[in-house]
Amino acid sequence: MAEVTMTVNGKSVTKSVKGNTLMTEFLRDELRLTGTHVGCDTSQCGACNIHVNGNLVKACTMFAGEADGAEISTIEGQANADGSLNVIQQAFQDHHGLQCGFCTPGMVMAAASLLKENPKPTEAEVRDYLEGNICRCTGYHNIVKAILAASGQDVSGIAAE
Amino acid sequence: MPKDHGIGASQKRREDVRFLTGAGNYTDDINLHGQAYVYFLRSDMAHGKINKVDTEEASQMPGVVRIFTGADFEGIGGLPCGWQVTDKNGDPMKEPAHPVLAQGKVRHVGDPVAAVVADSLEEARTAAEAIELDIEELPAVVDMKAALADGATKVHDDLSDNLCYDWQFGTDTEATDKAFAEAAHVTTLELVNNRLVANPMEPRVAVGDYSRANDESTLYTTSQNPHVIRLLMGAFVLGIPEHKLRVVAPDVGGGFGTKIFHYAEEAFCTFAARQINRPVKWTSSRSEAFMSDAHGRDHVTKIELALDADNNFTAVRTDTYANMGAYLSTFSSSVPTWLHGTLMAGNYKTPAVQVNVKAVFTNTVPVDAYRGAGRPEATFQLERVIDKAARELGVDPIALRRQNFITQFPYETPVAVAYDTGDYEATMAKMEELMDIPGFPERRKASEAKGKLRGLGVNCFIEACGIAPSNLVGQLGARAGLYDAATVRVNATGSISVMVGAHSHGQGHETAFPQVVAEMLGIDESMVDIVHGDTSKIPFGMGTYGSRSIAVCGSAMVRATEKIINKAKKIAAHLLEAAETDIELKDGQFSVAGTDKSVAWGDVTLAAYVPHNYPLEDIEPGLEETAFYDPSNFTYPAGAYACEVELDPETGEVTIEKFVSADDFGNVINPMIVEGQVHGGIAQGIGQALLENCAYDENGQLLSASYMDYAMPRADDLPHMANYTVDHSCQTPCTHNPLGVKGCGEAGAIGSPPTVVNAVIDALQSGGHKVEHIDMPVSPSRVWAAMNG
Known part of the structure; x- marks a missing residue:
């Protein structure tokens, strides 16, 4: 067991962890931040996406010990300070970018990273960026639309039907 | 102009807020005090004779609570099939036993051989590696036509062959042959409909719990139809009567059919929790899902x-x-x-x-x-x-x-x-x-x-x-009715909970169902919530599959809401001192036709629960109605x-x-x-x-x-x-x-x-x-x- 200290969604956290504790397990089991989901065991689906020091990371690919000293952000830390949905979350609701909701936290975290890197992406760039995220419900159409809308681009002309 | 509320409106989904903020409550998010974890040791061969499953050493490993094998399920029911198909010769289909844990043979890669219950998943997994398996590999049948060839290896030794049924349906052979003989042109095509894996993004999870105090079992599970699981598992597998068994399917991360079925892991966790008097949790990995979730097509x-x-x-x-x-x-x-x-x-x-x-x-x-x-x-x-x-x-x-x-x-x-x-x-x-x-x-x-x-x-x-239609599917071999049910519970202040038998796992029922009730009553949708996914809260329900939720369960909800309107009109008639037949409901107001006399929805609902001025001799207090709807x-x-x-x-x-x-x-x-x-x-x-x-x-x-x-x-x-x-x-x-x-x-x-x-x-x-x-x-x-x- 080793002691780790990190900042999670703006709050400092210190815990003892085993060397083989995955970041997904640490967030879900130790911190009870269950919005980070585990959808596969091969780092393919992206349901466990979090931000580590501002970078998009699949939490299933790192040990909790590796996060010592890091700034961690999860889906639970994305809403505005008053609790309202942030621009990306609101766009997902407005454009029906989620159905069962299981992949959604990972999609929102990926979208936030994309828009930080590329504030006005094209449709092709959005689709390319989502290569590491699998959604089984939506067919991605409305996810892509939501991300374009969140970037401030007008999607009203895109066939909504 | 598109509608902005009620039937036909593209209302934004209310359930999205919890999913977008990480506040969803999926089965794997449920942890019960003192829970143990189960790891299933699964067959890595497609077909084999089980000579020995030696758990002695594994049982001594740290954290192990108990190890179960097929022997622990002898005398307990197997997983049932819910639809009897009759062969073209009039014989029933062949129905082999499907034990919770393999008995005698393993029959596919992923067939569970043993289940290790331990204080942690890691300890369960480690102990499983110490189980000594002596399984003699047998030739496997994979190709369907080869499986039907003379002398093919039998998947089930107690059956005569690998043919489950040979079914014929529709126009008789004579008339069909005649049509082909007389055809000007015949086109023939041979094709394969490829085997698929449904792959909802949330892998299956089961948490079994048991209360000694009242001999009640609870199963939290990733299901599209909790009542079906309660019926199948209670009646056919574990012999637990419905009133002692609660099945809860909370937020479920997609289903696509594969979460309809009653699975061994559900029965195992429920059974094991009773045996060890501790909650038992199983979370499927994705690899495990590929070899244990039912596949499709083929x-x-x-x-x-x-x-x-x-x-x-x-x-x-x-x-x-x-x-x-x-x-x-x-x-x-x-x-x-x-x-x-x-x-x-x-x-x-x-x-x-x-x-x-x-x-x-x-x-x-x-x-x-x-x-x-x-x-x-x-x-x-x-x-x-x-x-x-x-x-x-x-x-x-x-x-x-x-x-x-x-x-x-x-x-x-x-x-x-x-x-x-x-x-x-x-x-x-x-x-x-x-x-x-x-x-x-x-x-x-x-x-x-x-x-x-x-x-x-x-x-x-x-x-x-x-x-x-239940009577039709019954004739066709279904072992269940296929109606659905809804209870509309109107509270004293006029808000409504609708308990529905359909289950939402992405379909947006929490938004769409209230649109119907709100439209019928002329009240705001925010006053209506649905409750689903818990057998202890809803009347009954056959669940969600086959695009049936709004057509069948929605219809039950309409029927129950109609009963509510009928009763509410009686109450309104009393309050307005008018004839019931003169009462009209529009925009949440009950009015006497042709007059300006009216009472609001909330006045009527309050009267139903505070019946000081109420026709108690004619109608009961309260405002709650249930309907079962069986389509024609x-x-x-x-x-x-x-x-x-x-x-x-x-x-x-x-x-x-x-x-x-x-x-x-x-x-x-x-x-x-x-x-x-x-x-x-x-x-x-x-x-x-x-x-x-x-x-x-x-x-x-x-x-x-x-x-x-x-x-x-x-x-x-x-x-x-x-x-x-x-x-x-x-x-x-x-x-x-x-x-x-x-x-x-x-x-x-x-x-x-x-x-x-x-x-x-x-x-x-x-x-x-x-x-x-x-x-x-x-x-x-x-x-x-x-x-x-």
């Missing part, structure tokens, strides 16, 4: 289409082998029969239709319903053979379909179902308009200028949804789909350049949600057509057991927005349910695979390649091989 079919000299369809005959896997999953037997054979007439007035299905046991994971369940298989065969016939006859595939459309309703097909309503010409015309069919030659030229081949594929489809027929959504592909002759790569769906879902409650359902269905259909394949080698080893080797559709595999339109403006309302709805959940997955393959074949033919068929997934290597083969 049919091998020969279809023949007979036409007269005027190109009218005169007969269809099919001969299908349907893979059951190693055991009969809950609804497995119904999929290739009643969910498939009954749809073989399609949208066409073919007078003779005969369906033959051999269901076969193999050493593979059980196969059961997956989005569309039987209907995609029926549509794929029929729409592929029609395309081939059009090419052989040199006629336009759209015109050939149109000429044979059913145009008079109701229409009784030769395969037992009666379509109540539809307008196939309307959806075809809508598809042609949206697809800009006249512009196709220009688009093909543009592709050819880039060195690509371009193909146009079209097809129609029909499905039977809203499953459906299936619903029949239908549509026309079209797709254009570009094919790179250098590599065989296929890309979808344009896609249109024109569906008839009858009335629509929330268009935004309906369109989302179609998007998802189309993505799964395109996935089946181009990417997905569950593959076994000849020894029964599962080759595609992770997302590294099972190709799930990703965002860049699907058509871009500008070239993609889903439409449901053609609406012929269902004639027999109160909402006129038909259901929309499966259409996309049914309508899209044949249109993609038809387009690929059209592209190849345009390039001079005389290719008539490529089995799905139409991968670059298969296309290249077909071109160069």
Whole structure:
């Protein structure tokens, strides 16, 4: 067991962890931040996406010990300070970018990273960026639309039907 | 102007807020005090005789609470099959035992041999490695035709062979043979409907709990139908009466059919929690899901289409082998029969239709319903053979379909179902308009200028949804009723909880169902919530599958709300000192017709619960009503789909350049949600057509057991927005349910695979390649091989 200290969604956290504790397990089991989901065991689906020091990371690919000293952000830390949905979350609701909701936290975290890197992406760039995220419900159409809308681009002309 | 509330409004989904903020409550988010964890040791061979499972050393490992094997389940029921199919000779289907943990033999890769319960998952997994297994490997049967050959290895030693049933349905053989003998033209096609894995993004989870104080068990599980699990597990497996068993399916991360079924892990966790008096939790890994979730499709079919000299369809005959896997999953037997054979007439007035299905046991994971369940298989065969016939006859595939459309309703097909309503010409015309069919030659030229081949594929489809009349399905072998139920509980202040038997796992029921109640009562939707997914809270329910939620459960909710209105009018009449027949309800106000006297919804609901001024001699206090609704027929959504592909002759790569769906879902409650359902269905259909394949080698080893080797559709595999339109403006309302709805959940997955393959074949033919068929997934290597083969 080793002691780790990190900042999670703006709050400092210190815990003892085993060397083989995955970041997904640490967030879900130790911190009870269950919005980070585990959808596969091969780092393919992206349901466990979090931000580590501002970078998009699949939490299933790192040990909790590796996060010592890091700034961690999860889906639970994305809403505005008053609790309202942030621009990306609101766009997902407005454009029906989620159905069962299981992949959604990972999609929102990926979208936030994309828009930080590329504030006005094209449709092709959005689709390319989502290569590491699998959604089984939506067919991605409305996810892509939501991300374009969140970037401030007008999607009203895109066939909504 | 689109509506902004009530039926027909694209209300934003209220459930989204919790999912978008990480506040959803999925089964794996549930942890009970003192819970233990189970790890299942699964067979790594497809077929083997269990000589010994030695758990002695493993039992001494740190943290181990108890290790269970098949022996612990002797004398306990096995997992039941919910649908009895009768063979064409009148014999019942063969129903092998399906123990919770393997007994005597292992029959597929993933068959659970032992279950280690420990204080932590890590300790359970470590101890499982110390279990000594002596399993003698036996030859495996994987290919269905080989499994039926004389002398083939038997999956179940106590059965005479690997044939589960040999089913025949529809027009009799004499009349069918005569139609073929008299045909001017016969088109024949052999094809495979590829084995798929449903892959909801949330893997299955089960948490069993037991209370000694009152001898009650609770199972938290990832299910589409908690009451069905309670009935099957309680009555058939563990012998726990319903009033001592609660099944909860909280937020569920997608289902697509594969979470309908009652699984061994659910029974195990419930059983083990009683044995060790501690909660027991199981969370599937994705790899485990690939070898333990029921798979879908896996049919091998020969279809023949007979036409007269005027190109009218005169007969269809099919001969299908349907893979059951190693055991009969809950609804497995119904999929290739009643969910498939009954749809073989399609949208066409073919007078003779005969369906033959051999269901076969193999050493593979059980196969059961997956989005569309039987209907995609029926549509794929029929729409592929029609395309081939059009090419052989040199006629336009759209015109050939149109000429044979059913145009008079109701229409009784030769395969037992009666379509109540539809307008196939309307959806075809809508598809042609949206697809800009006249512009196709220009688009093909543009592709050819880039060195690509371009193909146009079209097809129609029909499905039977809203499953459906209990008396009919009972005759067909269903061992359950297929009604649904709803309780509308109006609270004293006028807010409403509706307890519904349908389960929402992505379909947006929490938003759409209240739209109906709010519209009926004329109150704000925010006053209405639905409650679902907990057998202790809802009256009963058969759950969500077969696009049935709004058509069946929604209808139950309408009936219960009508009862509420009737009673509320009586109360209002009393308060207004008027005759009940003079009371009108509009915009949440009860008024006396022709006067300005009225009372508000809240006044009436308060009077029901604070009955100081109340006709107690005539009606009871309170305002709560339950209705069970059993439909008189299936619903029949239908549509026309079209797709254009570009094919790179250098590599065989296929890309979808344009896609249109024109569906008839009858009335629509929330268009935004309906369109989302179609998007998802189309993505799964395109996935089946181009990417997905569950593959076994000849020894029964599962080759595609992770997302590294099972190709799930990703965002860049699907058509871009500008070239993609889903439409449901053609609406012929269902004639027999109160909402006129038909259901929309499966259409996309049914309508899209044949249109993609038809387009690929059209592209190849345009390039001079005389290719008539490529089995799905139409991968670059298969296309290249077909071109160069």
